[in-house]
Every structure is written in C-alpha cells, then in structure tokens.
Amino acid sequence: MNWRRKVMTSQQLTNWLKQRTYLTPDRIALISDKREYTFKELWTMTIEMASKIHSHVKESQSEFIGLMIKNTVESVTVIHAVQQLGLTAVLLNHRLSPSELAFQIEDMNLSAVILDDEFYEKLQNQPIQKVTLSGLHKATPSTFEIKGHFQLDQVCSVMYTSGTTGAPKGVLQTYGNHWWSAIGSSLNLGTSENDTWLCSVPLFHISGYSILMRSVIYGMSVRLFEHFDVERINRELKSGSITIMSAVSNMLQRMLKDLGDESYHGNFRCMLLGGGPAPLPLLEICRDKEIPVFQTYGMTETSSQIVTLSPEYSLSKLGSAGKPLFPSELKIKKETRPAAAYEEGEILVKGPNVTIGYYKREGANQKSFEDGWLSTGDIGYVDDEGFLFVLDRRSDLIISGGENVYPAEIESMLASHKEIEDVGVAGISSDEWGQVPCAFIVKGTMSLLNGKDVLSFCKKNLASYKQPKKIVFVDEIPRNASNKILRRVLRERWEQGVYRDEH
Amino acid sequence: MNWRRKVMTSQQLTNWLKQRTYLTPDRIALISDKREYTFKELWTMTIEMASKIHSHVKESQSEFIGLMIKNTVESVTVIHAVQQLGLTAVLLNHRLSPSELAFQIEDMNLSAVILDDEFYEKLQNQPIQKVTLSGLHKATPSTFEIKGHFQLDQVCSVMYTSGTTGAPKGVLQTYGNHWWSAIGSSLNLGTSENDTWLCSVPLFHISGYSILMRSVIYGMSVRLFEHFDVERINRELKSGSITIMSAVSNMLQRMLKDLGDESYHGNFRCMLLGGGPAPLPLLEICRDKEIPVFQTYGMTETSSQIVTLSPEYSLSKLGSAGKPLFPSELKIKKETRPAAAYEEGEILVKGPNVTIGYYKREGANQKSFEDGWLSTGDIGYVDDEGFLFVLDRRSDLIISGGENVYPAEIESMLASHKEIEDVGVAGISSDEWGQVPCAFIVKGTMSLLNGKDVLSFCKKNLASYKQPKKIVFVDEIPRNASNKILRRVLRERWEQGVYRDEH
Missing domain, CATH: 3.40.50.980 (Rossmann fold)
Known part of the structure; x- marks a missing residue:
C-alpha cells in the first residue's frame, strides 16, 4: 500500500x-530504614x-x-x-x-x-x-x-532460573520485558501517585528487581527492607505507610502469626502473593482478616507476574492464580492438543514480558519456545471462565500407582495443622507404587507431634493414594531465593540418607 | 552476537x-442515560x-x-x-x-x-x-x-485535523498510537478499578475516541453523554459517580457558572482540560474551589494528550500544560536550533503515540516529520524545570509592529471580565502595524457592555501593543469539534464584512 x-x-x-527524574524530581523514589x-x-x-x-x-x-x-x-x-x-x-x-x-x-x-x-x-x-x-x-x-x-530489545538483566529442576540457565530479560511486565501489572493492580511498594524480597531476584523497574516507570515509592523483618514490616503495614507488598506464602504465614488479632491499615491495598500455589487455609485466614491478597503466578522467564487474580475475584475464585495480565496470554497443553476446561496439562504462556530465551542454551530454547509460547514446566488447569489453577511443577509431580499426586495439595493440607510450622512434600521411590509421597515437616518449638499423629491427620483429610507414606521431621525446608520449596533437594537429601526416617 | x-x-x-471481556466480563464498561x-x-x-x-x-x-x-x-x-x-x-x-x-x-x-x-x-x-x-x-x-x-502498526482510525489552519488532512492513527496514548495517560493520571470517565466530548474526535480505548485497556467505566448537558453533568460530578472528565475551557467555564457556590464530590479526581491554553482566571477559580484540573496539551496527531501537568504541580505551575507523558518527548525549536529555557519557539513532540503521518500528503509529511519529531505548528516555551507553556498556534500569532502578540493571552485576560461570556482574538491587517489584534466578544445576555468599556478594560491590563485595536460584538465564537477557537474563521469573517465594526 x-x-x-x-x-x-x-x-x-x-x-x-532520567525521564522519571525530569517528570517528577521531588517524588519519593526510595525509603530505607534511615x-x-x-x-x-x-x-x-x-x-x-x-x-x-x-x-x-x-x-x-x-x-x-x-x-x-x-x-x-x-x-x-x-x-x-x-x-x-x-x-x-x-x-x-x-x-x-x-x-x-x-x-x-x-x-x-x-x-x-x-x-x-x-x-x-x-x-x-x-x-x-x-x-x-x-x-x-x-x-x-x-x-x-x-x-x-x-x-527495548536490548538485554537489561540476566538471572539464573531458580533451579527447582535441572541445571541453572541464564534467563535473558530485555528492557522491553521489564517494561511490559510493569505495564501489565499496572493495568491489573492500578496505579496511584500515593502508592508505596514494600520490597523485602531480594533485588537480585525478579520479584525485587521488578519493583525497582515499576518504581521508575510509575513514579512510585519503594520501601526497601534489607531483610524480611516480620515485626517491623507488620508495624508499617498497620501504620498505613504501605499500599502494596510482594510476598510468598511462607512470609505471609509468619506475618499473620505475628499479627495476631490485629489487622492492617485500610491504605494497604495489595498483598501480591507469588512463589507457588498458596495453601487454601492461608487464603481463608486472609479473607477473614480482610487482607487483600492477589494470588499471582510468574517466574524469572516472565519477568515477574504473568497471571494474577483480579480484585473482584479474590473471594469467589479463592485458590486460583487468576487470569493473564492484559498484554499476555495463557493456554493449557494436554500432550499435543489444547486442553479443555478443567483438564490438567502443562501451562504455556505468551506475551511481551516473556524472556527472549536462555543464554547459550539452544537445546532448552528449542524445547521451551514454540511460536512465541513458553512451556513453563508447570501443571495446571483453567476453569470454564478461564481462571488458572496451578497444581504443581511438572518435575515435582508424584506419580503413584498411576495416579497424579500434587505435593502442593498435600502441603496445603498439612500447613493447616496448628503444630506444623513448615512442610514440604516430595516423591520418593517405591517398589510397589513407583513413587510415593513423603512429607518433610518442621514442627513447632514446643510441639510433641510425632509421625503417627501426622499420618492419622492425613488419613482424615486425604484420599488414600495421596497420603504420605513417610513422615520425616526436619529442621528446615530448603527454599530457593524466591522462597519456593526445593522439592528436588528434599528428595536428594532423602536418597543420600541425610534425613532420619521417622516412620 | x-x-x-x-x-x-x-x-x-x-x-x-476480547481480552478485556475475558479478564473482567462483569465490570461496567459503559453507562448511558438509561x-x-x-x-x-x-x-x-x-x-x-x-x-x-x-x-x-x-x-x-x-x-x-x-x-x-x-x-x-x-x-x-x-x-x-x-x-x-x-x-x-x-x-x-x-x-x-x-x-x-x-x-x-x-x-x-x-x-x-x-x-x-x-x-x-x-x-x-x-x-x-x-x-x-x-x-x-x-x-x-x-x-x-x-x-x-x-x-500495532495497523491503522485503526483516521481523523481529519480540526483545520484551525490550512486544508484538512487525514491523520492516520495506528493501534499502537492508541495503545501508547492510553498507557502514557495511565502512567500520569494513575488508574483504579473504581474509575468512571465522563465522556461528553465527541466520539468522532480523538478526545472521545481515546476514552473508549482507555476503557477497554484499563477495564474502566465510561459515562457517556450524548450532549454537553451542564446541569446533568454537574449533578453527576456532585454525586460522586464520576472520577475523571475530559473538558475544554469553554465547557468548564459553563460548568463553574452552573455550579455556583457548590463543589464537586471528593471522588472526582481529575478534570482533564485540553483544547488549547486555558485562561488563568478559570484555573484560579478551580484552584479556589479545589477542582483538580490537569491542564493538557495534545492534538489529533498525538492520539490525545502528550503533555500533561502532574497533580503535584497543578498549583505551583498554574497555566502550564506540564511535562510529556512518560513514553513521549518534547522540545522547542527556535529557527533551526533548540531553544533555551524560557525562549519561545515551535513545539516539537515525539513518541509512540504520535501519528505515522497524514494520508496521501507527502508534502505535509516531509514538512512535519523529521527524525520522528512532529512539528506541531504551536508556539510555546519550556521553563528551567522543563514545564511547557503553550502560547498559541503559530498560524494565529499576530505580529504587530514587529512584536509577537499571542491571541490566547488577550483572550485569557478578557475572559476574566464578568460581563464577557466568550471571546476570540485574531489579527487583522493594518497599514500602520502590519497586523493588529481584534477582539470578538460574546457579551452576557443582560450586559450593556460597549466597545469603549472593553478598550478601557484592556488599557488597564495589557501592554499597549497587545491592546485590541478593534472590538467586535458577535453572537458566538466559531469553534471546531474539539472546541478550539477558529481564529482563522474570525479573521475571514471580518475580512468578508460579515461582522459589523463596533469601534
């Protein structure tokens, strides 16, 4: 034409x-302890x-x-x-x-x-x-x-994938990736010149780095914490100085414990909860305490969130990670075909926030990318309204006697037990079933909980094939920088005899 | 590499x-009278x-x-x-x-x-x-x-330039232009799922069309008015159902008159005021009534706003159109070089919201675009902090005895007179001075104002060379679809003897 x-x-x-400084030089960019x-x-x-x-x-x-x-x-x-x-x-x-x-x-x-x-x-x-x-x-x-x-097509940052599976790979994040990630988030969460985003997640991880990018793009304040200091963070959330915070389940759990009967200030409008499927009991407590939790799904490869639960659905779709951000797309693949509603399969995502690829990993790039779609290696389904429910990492999936068993589901159930502080579930080899679930549990300081108690708790709440066949008490659950449970490490430690068999 | x-x-x-409907099907998109x-x-x-x-x-x-x-x-x-x-x-x-x-x-x-x-x-x-x-x-x-x-590079819409100057040209607006316009605006004004944008400006004009695009991109409600109905619009703004409204000076003036001693609801957070430089007295009344006016500068070629005054500067920089939206840029050109601070020149703009060009107008395209910069034909300056002050259309500039006279400045002063309802100023030929300013005035229904009154009012408030040499009373001021004063039409009508000389 x-x-x-x-x-x-x-x-x-x-x-x-530079542009942000030109536009709003006197706005607060950063707040430290001092x-x-x-x-x-x-x-x-x-x-x-x-x-x-x-x-x-x-x-x-x-x-x-x-x-x-x-x-x-x-x-x-x-x-x-x-x-x-x-x-x-x-x-x-x-x-x-x-x-x-x-x-x-x-x-x-x-x-x-x-x-x-x-x-x-x-x-x-x-x-x-x-x-x-x-x-x-x-x-x-x-x-x-x-x-x-x-x-926009220049590579801005490289972060190695957290390595819940396989060998670490450098994820290339362009300026465009970060830009679209920030824009997608703003179109979902909204933006206000009064926002202050609390960052206690690591700056070397996409969860923290992306907060800095949003800060300059939106003209928003960041309250930076050097460590995850539960008491001081709760104090700020109660005072009204914070409007948004990024967290993972484990952090939120500790915050709620410290919060006790108190509640947060009305200014606090968004607890962005990432880092893997959140336990249902945790979400229910937040609902009861009117803490505005936005469940979200994302990874280093998507330069932060790519799927988030919109405010209006936070209650009716409790447990869902939501729908894609406006510029992004989502689909579920069952073997080689698109899955139907409610049908489990691999989660694929697409959008301008998705990495251009792994550095020097031609094999991984060919395997992970097709027609702009990234195969996440995560398993989930989409309901009939298009809401995503993330089940688990594909590599963490336990196949026990031919049945799919999702560690996150068992962890979520066990986390609701009052005497259990933290829990990870991984599959271990079984001659009889191929794999069986094993629960690694950190119990409360004063708890007298034993393996039998846990097993009988599981019997009450889980189908037989989902019940852990072994209970192992440990001092801590290994987690990566973004606080995701390293189930592979649990499995390896078990196989290497690091842990003592409790049951 | x-x-x-x-x-x-x-x-x-x-x-x-489609995406918006998938993401938030139940949000309110549109509100009509019914x-x-x-x-x-x-x-x-x-x-x-x-x-x-x-x-x-x-x-x-x-x-x-x-x-x-x-x-x-x-x-x-x-x-x-x-x-x-x-x-x-x-x-x-x-x-x-x-x-x-x-x-x-x-x-x-x-x-x-x-x-x-x-x-x-x-x-x-x-x-x-x-x-x-x-x-x-x-x-x-x-x-x-x-x-x-x-x-994004497909042409979505074509709108003919309002034609304050020259022959009408079709402005090509791509999907990308509309997208970036909406994003730039959101990064400046902020977005909230509670926003409702009142649209009484025409949908066939970029001011109205762009509200519809923002609506689907943000997931925001639009309250649509078929006409500019002052009383009903004021009623809505007082009730708290509206958070943002697009207007031009003339509309706002009528709204304030109808509003009287009352004020708007606290929910109303943005009066986006475009369509040319706003009279200072109007802005001062808004300041006193705590109406949050965001002065803005934009045109069909920029797919709506490109420069807007940020909330924190609405008082200290009264009268400025502000700074560019985050993705956009601005500069002032004095002949062939960049102008210094406070130095008047032509306003040039650049950004992803700027049109890819005029349809079938190779000459105009070559003249208006250079290295991605659009020559707007408007005159203004940037202060030492980078705030834009729009003086006038270059084509409306009056050069009187070698002095630059800006019609908007005279209009602004005259608009502050209680018995003047509306006013336009244009240059008419003068043997002595080349051009002299002529004021075309719509007086209040009951007003006994005559030309001498107006002249003496001008003498008190304007430098001699800026004082209109002629005062013409008219029934209405010709304006284009976006309510910009058509000074060229005033000039032509005067030359054709349509108006009677009052003084």
Whole structure:
C-alpha cells in the first residue's frame, strides 16, 4: 500500500530513570530504614555510582557485569548505574555456594563482578575483577555519556532460573520485558501517585528487581527492607505507610502469626502473593482478616507476574492464580492438543514480558519456545471462565500407582495443622507404587507431634493414594531465593540418607 | 552476537475488547442515560453489530469505512465492531458541511459510510453506500472471523485535523498510537478499578475516541453523554459517580457558572482540560474551589494528550500544560536550533503515540516529520524545570509592529471580565502595524457592555501593543469539534464584512 509511510514502531523509550527524574524530581523514589530519597537524589547517586563503576570497567570489552548485592540503597543505585552505563547486569544470588557461583561466572564469561564487601570471600578463588562497594567509594569518577533512550530489545538483566529442576540457565530479560511486565501489572493492580511498594524480597531476584523497574516507570515509592523483618514490616503495614507488598506464602504465614488479632491499615491495598500455589487455609485466614491478597503466578522467564487474580475475584475464585495480565496470554497443553476446561496439562504462556530465551542454551530454547509460547514446566488447569489453577511443577509431580499426586495439595493440607510450622512434600521411590509421597515437616518449638499423629491427620483429610507414606521431621525446608520449596533437594537429601526416617 | 535469539518485539497485542471481556466480563464498561453495560454485554452487542456491518460491506475491497455517529451506546458498538472486522474507521465530523464531507469522502476514496439516520441528508448526494443504523438493525448477520490479535502498526482510525489552519488532512492513527496514548495517560493520571470517565466530548474526535480505548485497556467505566448537558453533568460530578472528565475551557467555564457556590464530590479526581491554553482566571477559580484540573496539551496527531501537568504541580505551575507523558518527548525549536529555557519557539513532540503521518500528503509529511519529531505548528516555551507553556498556534500569532502578540493571552485576560461570556482574538491587517489584534466578544445576555468599556478594560491590563485595536460584538465564537477557537474563521469573517465594526 503505497500511502503508508514507513512505520516507526516503538523500539526505544526514553531513559527511564532520567525521564522519571525530569517528570517528577521531588517524588519519593526510595525509603530505607534511615531516610527517604527523591527521584532527583536517586538520579544523582546513580550517576555518581555509574561514573565510579565506569572508571573500574571501562577497559573491559564485556557487555555483561556480575552483581552480588544485598537489599540496600547502594544496591539500588548499582542496578540503575549499570543500566545507565548500557551494560547488562548478571544478578548473582549471594546465597549460592562458591562452586555454583563459579558455574554462572564461567557460563556468562564474566570479567568483573560488583559485590558487597561481605561476599568477597565467596568469590575469592574466581579469576575475575572483584569491584567491592568500598572500593567504589574510593574510586575516581570517570565521565560517560548518558543515553537518551533505552532500546527495548536490548538485554537489561540476566538471572539464573531458580533451579527447582535441572541445571541453572541464564534467563535473558530485555528492557522491553521489564517494561511490559510493569505495564501489565499496572493495568491489573492500578496505579496511584500515593502508592508505596514494600520490597523485602531480594533485588537480585525478579520479584525485587521488578519493583525497582515499576518504581521508575510509575513514579512510585519503594520501601526497601534489607531483610524480611516480620515485626517491623507488620508495624508499617498497620501504620498505613504501605499500599502494596510482594510476598510468598511462607512470609505471609509468619506475618499473620505475628499479627495476631490485629489487622492492617485500610491504605494497604495489595498483598501480591507469588512463589507457588498458596495453601487454601492461608487464603481463608486472609479473607477473614480482610487482607487483600492477589494470588499471582510468574517466574524469572516472565519477568515477574504473568497471571494474577483480579480484585473482584479474590473471594469467589479463592485458590486460583487468576487470569493473564492484559498484554499476555495463557493456554493449557494436554500432550499435543489444547486442553479443555478443567483438564490438567502443562501451562504455556505468551506475551511481551516473556524472556527472549536462555543464554547459550539452544537445546532448552528449542524445547521451551514454540511460536512465541513458553512451556513453563508447570501443571495446571483453567476453569470454564478461564481462571488458572496451578497444581504443581511438572518435575515435582508424584506419580503413584498411576495416579497424579500434587505435593502442593498435600502441603496445603498439612500447613493447616496448628503444630506444623513448615512442610514440604516430595516423591520418593517405591517398589510397589513407583513413587510415593513423603512429607518433610518442621514442627513447632514446643510441639510433641510425632509421625503417627501426622499420618492419622492425613488419613482424615486425604484420599488414600495421596497420603504420605513417610513422615520425616526436619529442621528446615530448603527454599530457593524466591522462597519456593526445593522439592528436588528434599528428595536428594532423602536418597543420600541425610534425613532420619521417622516412620 | 550469536547468542541472541531472534528478538520477538511486540508488534501485536491481544484483541483488546476480547481480552478485556475475558479478564473482567462483569465490570461496567459503559453507562448511558438509561442503563449500565458490562464488558460482556458490550462484547455481545459489538459482535452482533460487526456481523451486521459485515453483511453490508463484505463485498467491498476497501479497508476504510466512514463513520458519522453521535455519542450513543450504539455508536460505541459501531466503533468496536469496525475494529473487530479489521477495518479502518474514518471518523467524519457530522458538524461539517456537505461539501466539506464530500472532500473527505473523496480524499479517502470511501465506498461506504455507516451513519446515524439523522445525518442521511448531509450525504444525500454522495455516490457512496450509506449504511444507516436503522438499516443495520434490519440486516441479517453475516459471520466473520474474530481476530485473536491487533497489529500495532495497523491503522485503526483516521481523523481529519480540526483545520484551525490550512486544508484538512487525514491523520492516520495506528493501534499502537492508541495503545501508547492510553498507557502514557495511565502512567500520569494513575488508574483504579473504581474509575468512571465522563465522556461528553465527541466520539468522532480523538478526545472521545481515546476514552473508549482507555476503557477497554484499563477495564474502566465510561459515562457517556450524548450532549454537553451542564446541569446533568454537574449533578453527576456532585454525586460522586464520576472520577475523571475530559473538558475544554469553554465547557468548564459553563460548568463553574452552573455550579455556583457548590463543589464537586471528593471522588472526582481529575478534570482533564485540553483544547488549547486555558485562561488563568478559570484555573484560579478551580484552584479556589479545589477542582483538580490537569491542564493538557495534545492534538489529533498525538492520539490525545502528550503533555500533561502532574497533580503535584497543578498549583505551583498554574497555566502550564506540564511535562510529556512518560513514553513521549518534547522540545522547542527556535529557527533551526533548540531553544533555551524560557525562549519561545515551535513545539516539537515525539513518541509512540504520535501519528505515522497524514494520508496521501507527502508534502505535509516531509514538512512535519523529521527524525520522528512532529512539528506541531504551536508556539510555546519550556521553563528551567522543563514545564511547557503553550502560547498559541503559530498560524494565529499576530505580529504587530514587529512584536509577537499571542491571541490566547488577550483572550485569557478578557475572559476574566464578568460581563464577557466568550471571546476570540485574531489579527487583522493594518497599514500602520502590519497586523493588529481584534477582539470578538460574546457579551452576557443582560450586559450593556460597549466597545469603549472593553478598550478601557484592556488599557488597564495589557501592554499597549497587545491592546485590541478593534472590538467586535458577535453572537458566538466559531469553534471546531474539539472546541478550539477558529481564529482563522474570525479573521475571514471580518475580512468578508460579515461582522459589523463596533469601534
């Protein structure tokens, strides 16, 4: 059609933090334990940080730079500084072992890592440039050119998948991925200039990183916590200073316990609950206490949420993860065909927030992506109104005597027991059934609970094939950075004889 | 870089109304004088309308279809139906004369127009297929394929520029333009599931059309008014049923007059005020009455607002149009160089909401677009904090004895006079000065105001060279569909002797 001019589709956007600072310099960007920072102050600190990082890494040819940071104001400036320098941040999880870190550093071929001084030891033997925060303080700033725009197809960050299954893979997240993730979330949750989002989830994880991106895109305050401090967080939620918070079930459970008979301030409008299927009893308590829980489903590959339960359905669809964000799509695949309503199958997602792929993993990319759809490896179904119910990780699915057994369902039931503090369920080998469920339980400090008690509790509440055939008491349930239960680790520890058989 | 997978940038999004209906079927989409419609109902009506339109136009080869509609529920379904059919709507202004309409129909080479029955006469002599709404009621539906996605670079709508200057040109607005316009607005004004946007501006104009797009993208209710009914609109704003409204100065002035000593409900959070620079006295009254006015600057070419004054600056920057929306940019050009702060020049804008161009106007496209920047033809300046102050249309600028005189400034001053109902100022030829300002005034019904009174009022308040040299009393000020003053028409009427010289 000859009348069409060359279409300039939007492949770039204004430099986010720069634009935000121009638009609303005096709004509060960040609140730490000690003080508040406006966007203008954040911008100044970021540029200073960037010019110091630049003086350290300007000789480097690599577009990647490792980050090993805590949830501090300084880390926030490091994250923004790396964006301002046009580098791609590789977010390293400081909870990993030296050998796990070595794998990622090698895999990304990193030449430098910016790190909090206290993590120095973990990287001691790595043949890379270690740029500590204290070293940066002393650095002489080196000027660099501030970009006017961000390219949406440029890779902004790399995060290794949490590794509930298989070998870790670097997930490439573009500026466009982060942008659309923030926009999709805003169209669902709404935005207000009065919002303050509490971030106690790790900044090196997509749950925390995405809060920073929303902050600059919306012009929203972030209340940053270095640790998940239940009492202080509850105090803020009761005071009315917080409107939104990201959490996972385990965190929420601890918060409710501390909250007791009290309730949160009316300003608190959204508890964004991710990190795997939430136990029904937990959701019911929140309903009774009028805590506005938005169940959500997402992963590193979707740059945070992709499916969230809209406010108006939080009660009628209790237990559902909801529907896709406006720009995204969802379908369930049963073998090679689309599943019918209520039919279980693998969850597939699509949308502009979905990663462009795993770094240097051609095999995984070919396996996981088809026609823009990402195979999540999770199992679920969609009801007749299109609401998603996530059942479990496919790799955690227990097939016992031909029956599908979902660990999350058993965990949810066991979590409702008053004397059980935390619980994980995994499949272990069985000559008779192929696999049987085994429950790993952390009991309350004063509890006298024994294996038989638990088994009889299960008998009352679960079909025979779902009842754990073994009960193992443990000190803690292994979880990844986003607090998802590492059922694979439970299984491995069991097989290696780390745990004692209680029943 | 060989590790990069082919980047799938987002060139398509889910079919908006379909996705919105899937996500929140029971939310209220539309409220008329008579009843409310959920998104599910709107979807059903839209598909029915589309299948009836399809039966009329399926033989047509044209991708364009004319629309000549009023602000009714049925018109809303027509607008959505045309999107569902994958056609491009050419929005015809029913206030135009038959010959003006003939020009646009010819220019777009339209073969069919969907029209409200009462406009039939205006198109009587046009050699095109006239599909009346009553005809559609009787049509037999014809099935068509519902698209899963909208292509962002596809042209969604065409609107002719209001024509304050020169010959009318068809502005091409893509789905992407409308999308980014809605997103930019949401990042500035915020969104809430409790929002209801009052639309009494025309649906065939970008101010009204864009409200419908926001509605489906945000999941927001629209309260539709067929006419600008001051009393009933004020009643709704006082009752708390409305949170946002689009208006132009003239509308707001009438609303304030009717409002008297009363005030609006606390739910009312945004009066989006566009259509040209607002008179300062009007803004001051709003400030005193605590009416949250968001001054905004935009045009058909920017698919609605592109610069808006953020809430926190509504008082300190009274009179400014604000700063660009987050995805957009702004600059002032002085001859061939960028202007300094406070230096007047032409306003240039850029962003994903800016039109891809004028239909079949290679000359205008080459003149108006450079490197993605649109030359708006408006004059303004940016202060040292980056706030835009719009002075006037460049074509309306009066150059009097070498001095720049801005009609809007004089109008603003005159509008503060109690006995002046409406006013427009235009330059007329002068042997002595080249041009001199002439004030065209609509006086209050009971007013005994004469030209001398007005002149002495001007003498008190304006520099000598800005004082109108002629005062002309008229019955009404000519305005375009978006209520912008047509100063060119005032000038022409004066030159043609239509007006009587009062002074």
